[in-house]
């Protein structure tokens with residue numbers, strides 16, 4: 339005899355996992371949410387942290403706090419490292435966790451299209467650590483430019499390159515352009531920050547290629563107003579600490595650029611591969627084929643073929659039953675799938691008939707360009723400019739998870755809108771003094787004169 343309740347384990351407290359847990363709040367089950375970080379993160383605003391517009395705490399909230407009212411839910415801070423679909427267990431850094439129903443929602447990570455060594459010189463933006471590392475890299479480039487001895491060196495320091503012309507690349511490049519031209523314009527004495535070059539490099543023929551075609555030129559125009567040079571049809575073939583090699587048609591050229599940021603590709607979390615391998619090693623089950631970017635194909639009910647107890651959601655899943663092609667990896671899709679899966683499990687536990695197949699109500703997409711322009715690609719309407727920006731602002735503030743975050747972000751944005759200030763321009767972490775004063779140290783070594791006192 340056992341009075342153990344049905345065990346639902348949710349891996350990942352992102353948009354999908356969090357919404358699944360919320361939908362299971364009243365279920366007669368023991369729900370466990372496992373995440374390797376202690377906070378839920380609003381990734382759409384990461385670029386604001388990376389460029390000093392918002393602080394990390396403005397766009398994140400502790401998972402424990404968010405789920406504290408779910409009496410049936412416990413939170414475990416652990417990294418999931420393995421799945422055994424036969425034994426119904428997960429291997430984690432905190433030991434084995436058994437499940438009756440499993441929700442996998444571990445999102446995605448950067449993809450360097452097989453050039454993983456580029457990661458060192460071209461960091462991507464996915465976590466708060468990434469955002470603060472990028473913020474540090476960008477702000478240090480300005481500091482080093484102030485101390486540069488040669489124009490050549492200063493130019494390389496003042497050339498910022500963002501690779502990938504999707505929404506993240508557009509938002510990041512726009513924010514760096516504004517940081518240089520508006521926020522920092524009076525802050526340096528040895529150079530004019532307005533002379534900063536911000537390059538947005540895109541291999542395809544247009545930026546925002548998943549948006550309506552009419553919006554790409556609108557976005558380019560808004561970007562050029564804040565000093566961003568858009569380079570379409572341009573393939574990056576090499577990235578080093580000093581710059582990038584690009585190929586346009588048949589000709590290749592070298593662009594000196596000390597700050598290169600990656601916004602070009604994503605791949606699904608490795609948990610998809612772990613799931614597929616575990617299913618394959620099962621004696622009689624069907625094989626699951628991951629797609630090109632490592633996503634797990636799911637059925638109309640969001641479960642994996644042959645395993646009605648395993649749901650795969652959000653960026654980790656490939657759901658193509660609605661339009662014939664996989665739904666795009668967005669926060670809205672992930673959140674809607676989370677709610678759907680949570681309700682599906684609740685219904686099962688109550689013995690009710692299964693839910694209808696998952697259907698996503700696509701209301702459109704938005705990308706912001708600087709502090710007062712955006713493009714909106716809605717179902718029946720496409721527009722750009724200030725109105726689109728106001729709409730973007732409204733939607734994003736509305737979607738932030740906590741009331742406190744919403745209030746702080748609104749105050750921050752109102753202040754930066756009127757003052758053009760980005761008050762979170764903090765360089766954190768241990769500094770590499772040689773890197774900042776690099777040219778001066780090199781020069782004193784060349785002329786064999788004693789270096790300046792480090793102080």
Ligand SMILES: Cc1cc2nc3c(=O)[nH]c(=O)nc-3n(C[C@H](O)[C@H](O)[C@H](O)COP(=O)(O)OP(=O)(O)OC[C@H]3O[C@@H](n4cnc5c(N)ncnc54)[C@H](O)[C@@H]3O)c2cc1C
Pocket residue numbers: 349350351352353354355372373374375377378379380381382383384385416417418419443444445446463464505506607609651652653654667668669670672704
């Ligand atoms: C810079 C950026 C900008 C974006 N802008 C937008 C936008 O404007 N609009 C929009 O709709 N979407 C946007 N997106 C996409 C959106 O954020 C994702 O589609 C969404 O976060 C996917 O939700 P998810 O729940 O699948 O995964 P995530 O939200 O990524 O959550 C995954 C969770 O799983 C946890 N996890 C991962 N691996 C493990 C493991 N092994 N063990 C334990 N826990 C693990 C992670 O810590 C994380 O908490 C943006 C994404 C980025 C990176």
